[in-house]
Amino acid sequence: MTDEVKHNKRDIGTIAASVGVAEDAAHHGIAPPLWTADTSEWASPTDKPDYDYSRTVNPNRTLLVRALAALEGAQGGVVTNSGQSAALLALLLLKQGARVVAPHDCYGGTYRLLQGMEERGVLRAVFVDQGDSAALAAALADGADMLWLESPSNPLLRIVDIAACAKAGKQAGALVLADNTLPTPCRQKPLALGCDIVLHSTTKAINGHNDLFGGALLAGDPSIVERIEWWANAAGLSGSAHDAWQILRGLRTLPLRVDRQEKTARAVAAWLADHEQVLEVHYPGLSSHPDYELAARQQSGPGFMLSFRIKGGEAGTRKFVQALELVTLASSLGGFATLICTPASMTHRGMPPEAQAEAGILPDLLRVSIGLEGAEDLIADFERGFAAT
Template identity: 40%
Template sequence: MQPSDSGFATRAIHDGQESDPLTGAVVPPIYAVSTFHMDRVNVLRAGYDYSRSTNPTRTALETCLASLEGGVRGLAFGSGQAATDALLRTVCAPGDHVLIPGDAYGGTYRLFAKVYARWGVEYTPVPLDDLDAVRAALRPTTKLIWCETPTNPLLRIADLAALAQIAHDAGARLAVDNTFASPALQNPIALGADAVMHSTTKYLGGHSDVIGGALVAGDEELGEELYFHQNVLGAVAGPFDAWLVLRGIKSLALRIDRHCANAEAIVDMLLQHPKVTEVFYPGLPDHPGHDIAARQMRGFGGMVSFRVAGGAEEARAVCERARLFTLAFSLGGVESLIEYPAEMTHAAVSGSSLEVPDDLVRLSVGVEDVDDLKADLFQALG
């Protein structure tokens, strides 16, 4: 059986990562090279000419990403924002319209509000878990539904198959930011999405040591269009960054199981704490998107958000009192992180319809011993 026909953990370790034919090295080499020797004019030895266009280490990562997401082409970028930008430049033109989540990641909102709006691309925030609201927000100029599920930071769940049908009926495309779930838990292309985006900085890299992004296309035509923009714009992943993400992916299947198990234990603890007024986690039976998440995901993830009694002041204090949970941006690493979205990841949406509650705390639950994590949160809550 070839790796591409195998299970997720096998593909994560093997697809795109065959032994080096020259030396037999079992890990793809880091090709720290800008240009490649041609034997004759425009006759390439192995398909490589210049590393902005293609690089063997990046090719290994892109092949693996396409396999894990069930797409036809993967593309690796210097950051998740660079990947998002390339997709928007590919799909949208001045005068076009995009639907975005009602609680989108602050950086995504900033890209639309501060950059693309200046070039005539309009956007409408809409709760994507309300399909009637999605239909009502469509315009004849709508070219894209940009989806996060689970969303950041309120962990709302969107029905991907239903959104894909709505988008395609309207002549639009569905793109999904799959960063929070990772391909270990969710594969949007199998549910009808046209493209998937990842911040590979997060669960795919998994060790808080690399910045990167990725796109995976569901069809060849879109894949070629995305590659054109990747090459022209040049915001590609460098070979060492690509190698670090590949290294992280090898352990993703193992890590995600621990992330999920630890998150569930943390949720149980938070539900019983008198200072916690609300917990957001799609694994909870009373979460409004629980049934959809159970259907389209293979686990509920390692992200947890909660609100605390005492408002903004106490929410900040909880973040600052934490010790094992590191107060920091980002998510998806082996270490647990805590943050205050209103003034950190989602500061850009302050004063907009996407503004997050000022008593909200977001956790990225890592893979430490869960009893230690619970003890730290207990003391941080006071």
């Protein structure tokens, strides 16, 4: 076990700043180098080196896994070439015909992947409101092979009781997975709350610079880690050396960025909540949020994501986003720039209209990923949007 995993109770900033430092054996550089070789020399036909073939293992991926494992309190895992690759990798752990219980309001890419695999007869996907304990219990009553959690949800920032859900999932015989992309390990630790597996799209806040794709799948049980590693190698889902190197570089500032983004999100959400042209705001840091107390108990902060609806319907929403000058209309999240999107037509367009309606993803819903800009500047830009509606 690495020192990073042993000392995962260190300050999160210490972990982010220290993994891989001064480990350049060749030239003693402070920052780790980029190892791009696809294969390595063997001393003999039976002397397998630690790093033999880059699809299987690469030093840059090892360093990134060490950092993420330490941040999440995991025993290990793998880094993949996208968040969706990590999601696919999780499903490869399951047997043919497995039953997966997932949130009815999950990320659109997750919904599309589960639905597509169900259509091929690979698994059975059951989408349920996991905030409704009776509905979740009913969904688990017939057993489950995987319980897929997403809290806060994307895009409505709903909170579910991860510990209670994990307990119920395990009683039903399920592996319990939590997508921790939105809160990041800076704000939430699903493994400590009873989950078996934690998933990340490292494309988002962990990298934080809107310039690459990546994912990660981590576990607290070494036997699950071994299965994850086997399937990542067998299916060729591992991330590139360059992306792993760059994501680790972005991760160094993750705690600082999340602190700044969250502080700004709090200010913007409070301003929106008092605005006469706003119908509703979804942000776990507002006392009006229905899961405010649960969020405060389960997370160490409400994070940098929020969503809201304005008066004027879908037409007003379109005018609002087109009038913005500082905030960019785009579908990603977690980066240095504030992004806004209409999930129904962008991130969740793969969900059928009836599924969107059931999940509460309305055509006039706006989702915002707060970046590093000043709160006053973002508010001024949003006011520009309101003036256009």
